[in-house]
Amino acid sequence: MIIKLVKSIIKYRFIVICFILGIILGRFTAPYIVDFIMGGDIAGIAEDKEDEAVITTKEETVEESVPFYIEKEDDPTLELGTEIVEKEGVDGLKKVTYEITLTAGEETDRKVISNEITKSPINKIIKVGTKELGENQEKDLGERQE
Numbered sequence: 496m497i498i499k500l501v502k503s504i505i506k507y508r509f510i511v512i513c514f515i516l517g518i519i520l521g522r523f524t525a526p527y528i529v530d531f532i533m534g535g536d537i538a539g540i541a542e543d544k545e546d547e548a549v550i551t552t553k554e555e556t557v558e559e560s561v562p563f564y565i566e567k568e569d570d571p572t573l574e575l576g577t578e579i580v581e582k583e584g585v586d587g588l589k590k591v592t593y594e595i596t597l598t599a600g601e602e603t604d605r606k607v608i609s610n611e612i613t614k615s616p617i618n619k620i621i622k623v624g625t626k627e628l629g630e631n632q633e634k635d636l637g638e639r640q641e
Contacts, residue, residue: 548599554608555595561587563616573624584619587612 563584573579589612596604 551597556592561616564618566618567621567623569625570622571625577624579622581622582620585617587616588614
């Protein structure tokens with residue numbers, strides 16, 4: 496009987512050692528020792544792991560302004576250097592849909608997935624005078640100003 500017990504102890508020495516350590520250190524320590532030796536991580540003993548961040552995505556649609564452009568057109572009927580606003584500009588509107596990636600609740604990425612112009616901008620048009628004054632016209636203009 497004792498021989499069988501010794502053979503069993505030799506055969507299962509790893510478990511026996513852990514069991515003895517568990518008795519020495521306290522009955523709640525044994526599972527942690529076994530797991531630690533086997534390379535596991537009960538309650539973060541083997542290595543500290545940060546909580547893995549939860550990554551989620553969501554879609555968001557917003558309305559944004561589309562700026563107008565300024566067009567300048569030469570006008571030979573206006574005197575050189577004269578500028579007249581023929582048409583005021585108006586901004587347009589567009590709907591933009593974004594795919595937003597959140598990591599642990601914080602925005603980490605934003606990609607445009609659709610872009611639709613709902614109201615086109617109207618460009619501002621400015622007429623620019625190109626008519627040059629002759630010498631006689633310059634004298635007449637100078638006399639009228641005095």
